[in-house]
Amino acid sequence: MKIVIIGNGIAGTNAARFIRKNSDHEILMISSESEYPYSRTALMYVYMGHMKWEHTKLYEDNFWQKNRISILKDRVIKIEPDHKKIYVQSGNEIRYDKLILATGSKSNFFGWPGQDLNGVQGLYHLQDLESMESRTVDGIQRAVIVGGGLIGIEMAEMFHSRKIPVSFLVREHSFWSNILPAEESEMINRHIRIQGIDLRLGEELKEIKGENKVECVIAKSEQIIDCQFVGITVGVSPNIEFVKNSEIETAIGILVNNYLETNVVDVYAIGDCAELRTPNAGRRNIEAIWYTGRIMGQTVASTICGNKKTYDPGIWFNSAKFFDIEYQVYGYVPTKDEKTESLYWEHKNGLHSIRLVYNKETEKILGFNLMGVRYRHEVCEKWIKDETKLEKVIENLSLANFDPEFFNEYESEICHMYNQRFNKILQLKKTRNLDSALQFLNS
Numbered sequence: 001m002k003i004v005i006i007g008n009g010i011a012g013t014n015a016a017r018f019i020r021k022n023s024d025h026e027i028l029m030i031s032s033e034s035e036y037p038y039s040r041t042a043l044m045y046v047y048m049g050h051m052k053w054e055h056t057k058l059y060e061d062n063f064w065q066k067n068r069i070s071i072l073k074d075r076v077i078k079i080e081p082d083h084k085k086i087y088v089q090s091g092n093e094i095r096y097d098k099l100i101l102a103t104g105s106k107s108n109f110f111g112w113p114g115q116d117l118n119g120v121q122g123l124y125h126l127q128d129l130e131s132m133e134s135r136t137v138d139g140i141q142r143a144v145i146v147g148g149g150l151i152g153i154e155m156a157e158m159f160h161s162r163k164i165p166v167s168f169l170v171r172e173h174s175f176w177s178n179i180l181p182a183e184e185s186e187m188i189n190r191h192i193r194i195q196g197i198d199l200r201l202g203e204e205l206k207e208i209k210g211e212n213k214v215e216c217v218i219a220k221s222e223q224i225i226d227c228q229f230v231g232i233t234v235g236v237s238p239n240i241e242f243v244k245n246s247e248i249e250t251a252i253g254i255l256v257n258n259y260l261e262t263n264v265v266d267v268y269a270i271g272d273c274a275e276l277r278t279p280n281a282g283r284r285n286i287e288a289i290w291y292t293g294r295i296m297g298q299t300v301a302s303t304i305c306g307n308k309k310t311y312d313p314g315i316w317f318n319s320a321k322f323f324d325i326e327y328q329v330y331g332y333v334p335t336k337d338e339k340t341e342s343l344y345w346e347h348k349n350g351l352h353s354i355r356l357v358y359n360k361e362t363e364k365i366l367g368f369n370l371m372g373v374r375y376r377h378e379v380c381e382k383w384i385k386d387e388t389k390l391e392k393v394i395e396n397l398s399l400a401n402f403d404p405e406f407f408n409e410y411e412s413e414i415c416h417m418y419n420q421r422f423n424k425i426l427q428l429k430k431t432r433n434l435d436s437a438l439q440f441l442n443s
Helices: 010-022 040-047 062-066 126-138 150-161 182-194 290-304 377-385 390-395 411-422 434-441
Strands: 002-006 026-031 069-073 076-080 085-088 093-095 098-101 105-107 143-146 166-170 198-201 205-209 216-219 224-226 229-232 236-238 254-256 267-269 274-276 317-322 325-331 340-346 353-359 365-371
Touching (some): 182 317
Parallel strands (some): 002 098, 026 069, 098 267, 143 229
Antiparallel strands (some): 076 085, 205 216, 317 325, 325 365, 340 353
């Protein structure tokens, strides 16, 4: 049986790996972006000089031949599911028995005047990094970044590392306020500005001006900002243009059931391009997150190899970095929900915070939001899955702490805050070491 995978991101790569691990099927992975799979999240570190391009590759180049996974660098332009054929830009047609669509995302553009000028781009693909590097070499006195998400702050840090001034236009009145609770959002506002970034909250792009290349932007407030580069980071959307001309059903993404099957037999979709018809409770139809792509790849591989599995993303988690502040979230952390309460602690230096979210009536733990503090994923996940009461979590909170040995511990301050709020005399158990955590996880 021949399996063709279109896309070599984490979803497509994981599908190929696990199909090979569980079968002798013929595997072909196609991508127009890069010959070999790489870590997309590492692109920023290449620009910043912390890594070289070859360091971003997921495996050594000979891994693919050794595991009999064929690689083709080409662009797919058409699919004919009725004939089980795809056509690539080089003119070849390729037959398949099973087809996995793992085409990822593309940067959103919303039709601004001047968005096609040289020097206007997103940051998602390898080609975006190469273009950004080329523009930098040509000379950038100031960059303007439009959009307040994770890609936007990555781009701001990239320019900051090259000492290029940045104006950051964020439509919301606080950074990432649709995701972060108010206190954490304000922390990031302060931190961005401390880095010297010209953060303009409540501001939008109106127009980009220039002759062939960017010369300035006009904001919605009518302010003019001279610049030579405009980074468009207003989110991403599924990269599915060539799929829309086929029989495969699409909405925003490629529609799939909980087995990641499309409406066409023997065609699957995984990763950023897949849109679940019936997602799990509390989850979105499309989740452009690294770990969900990884799980989808493994899930579809199991199904293709004869062990049909439903896709289960598990407890929500995510991680990122806002300049010097690491961010982790586990479980349910709403910006506002009348059924929940939070125990929120923030260090006086404004660089560390811990938020425990719990059900107001039952006091069952629902989520953890961490800034500048690392907690063990498995420990937090177990507490959420087990519907552990807040008091027990507080008492054993040191189990979760994953910071290096000589870092400060803040769990005693959380315990003190809990005792004050609930008029308790709870004592924190000092059980931070790894052995205690492993024993807890196996209990």
